Amino acid sequence: MTAEIVRTGAELELAARVIELVREVAGPAAEAEVTVRHDAEALTRFANSAIHQNVAEATTTIRLRLHLDGRSASSSTTVVEPAGLRGLVERTVTAARLSPPDTTWPGLTRPAPLHGSAGHHGSGPRSGLDFGFDEATARATPAERAERVRDFVRAADGLETAGYCRTTYTSAAFANSAGQAVEGRTAEAAMDGIARLNGDDGVARLAGGRLAGLDGAALGARAAAKARAAQGPIELPPGRYEVVLEPEAVADLLDNFAVFGFNGKAFAQxxxxxxxxxxxxxxAVTIVDEPLGSRSEPAAGLPFDVEGTPRESLVLVRDGVTKAVAHDRASAADAGTASTGHASPTSRSWGPMATHMRLEAAPAATEPEVPPAGPDSPIAESARPLVSRMERGLLITDFWYTRVLDQKALIITGLTRNGVWLIENGQLVAPVSNMRFTQSYPQALAPGAIRGIGSESILLPDRWSGTRYAAPALHLASWNLTGNASG
Structure with a gap:
């Protein structure tokens, strides 16, 4: 089963039909915005080194937000027939009339072209259908995903493996009663797998806009090398350690920065x-939110948000200086600024969040030359030059189960995972048992705290739906390890 590609313009026609129904049911004074979104996801999962599940799901969701007589309400449906659309409008109008006054209603997005669609002219819908969309990924078959799984398992060379290969396709349109009308589509492929030996796991992950860019054999070999190198770990005492964080661990920093740091509502409060x-x-730190992708990578997200605001790259930190936070129309009104295109169905409750953050890599020329790694090295290629500089510290692959202890200072506690090694004089000395940490993430990246950044940002699969982060390896002066995971 392959994903069905929705006919261009189909979602926009549905959105326009709902707007007309709002005018018919609620009158011309009603302010309405409609998002029609078609999501198709196909997942090939494997465990015990064999594929055990292939599933595919496709859903079209219509979401209506309405402001009527100073009151607001929203509702959604997956029924696209005329009766379903009318039912959506009628119950949303009823809900709005029964709701308390909404004094924070930010108004509607005015008509505006999508960024990157400079060729558009006239008053018709602004299209985002040309943002590097890879149709081959959207139409990927189970057999194509299975090829990547087969290559991963074979490259692990007898180790027990588990994980998934996934392809997703989204096409969407937005229209409102103020005349904004935009559409766009995006596709993504991702692979996440582990290799296990004697209870120790090695991990390898990668995401991208093209399934053709996922090399299952390379990922399987990397995961297996980590699992083999993790045998016979030693325990180290708690304390502050110099560390090199591989991209998987750095993605957790970006995730928490997005949710709790560069969140416009949290900022306003x-x-x-x-x-x-x-x-x-x-x-050395520059962080950019890139929903439209980069020069070498197709768009990761849609070119507009659920309020119809066009998206573009947003520099959150440049050369160590905090430059912006993410806003929807409500948080932007509170801050006296403009929306940055980060509205979501939950942003008025949880705040607007950046979902495609990239920590910029360092120029390759800044890294020392190091000899090629052997096939059994557990060190990610992007981390090797950083490890070679470290006198004594830890190489950490991944974090998990991270929780916030102090939101304002963004103090996080969590556990290491999928491989930790002691490094002395640039050489791997021994695997280390997993440890608990308690660390302020901003403090870890504060002025003078970074000793090096890798020369490549790696795209990693989402931790939550709709998010994707690109991270290089990081060499940090200090990381606070507060206990051993065993107790």
Whole structure:
């Protein structure tokens, strides 16, 4: 079963039909915005080194938000027939009339072209259908995903393996009663797998806009090398250690920065560490939210948000200076600024969040030359130059089960996972048992705290639906390990 590609313009026609129904049922004074979104996901899962599940799901969801007589309500449906659309409108109008006054209603997005669609002219819908969309990925078959799984399992060379290969396709349109009408589509492929030996796991992950860019054999070999190198771990005492974090661990930093730090609602409520124009990070740090992709990678997200605001790259931190936080129309109104295109169905409750953050890699010329790694090295290629500089510290693959202890300072506690090694004089000395840490993430990246950044940002699969982060390896002066995971 392959994903069905929705006819161009189909979602926009549905959205326009709902807007007309709103005018018919509620009158011309009603302010309405409609998002029609078709999501198709196909997943090939494997465990015990064999595929055990192939599933595919496709859903079209219509979401209506309505503001009528100073009151607001929203509702959604997956029934696209005329009776379903009318039912959606009628129950949303009824809900709005029964709701309390909404004094924070930010108004509707005015008609505006999508960024990157400079060729558009006239008053018709602005199209985002040309943002590097890879149709081959959207139409990927189970056999194509199974090829990547087969290559992963074979490359693990007898180790027990588990994981998934996934392809997704989204096409969507937005229309509102103020005349904004936009559409776009995106596709993604991702692979996440482990290799296991004597209870120790090695992991390898990768995401991208093209299934053709996923090399199952390379990922399987990397996971197996980590599992083999993790045998016979030693325990180290708690304390502050110099560390090299591989991209998987760095993605957890970006995830928590997005949810709790660069969140416009948290910023407005003074629950965020972010201070605009302050030098809060090491000068080596530049963080950008890139929903439209990069020069080498197709768009990761849709080119507009659920309020119809066009999206573009947003620089959150430049050369260590905090420059922006993510806003929807409500948080932007509170802050006296403009929306950055980060509205979501939950952003008025949880706040707007950046979902495609990239920590910029360092220029390759800044890294020392190191000899090629052997096939059994557990060190990610992007981390090897950083490890070669470390006198004594830890190489950490991944974090998990991270929880916030202090949101304002963004103090996080969590566990290491999927491989930790002691490094002395640039050489791997011994595997280390997993440890608990308690660390302020902004403090770990503060001025003077970064000793090196890898030369390549690696795209990693989402931890939550709709998010994807690109991260290089990071060499940090200090990381606070507070206990051994065994007790």
């Amino acid at each position: 003074k629950q965020s560490f972010a201070e605009l124009e302050a030098e809060q990070f090491d000068p």
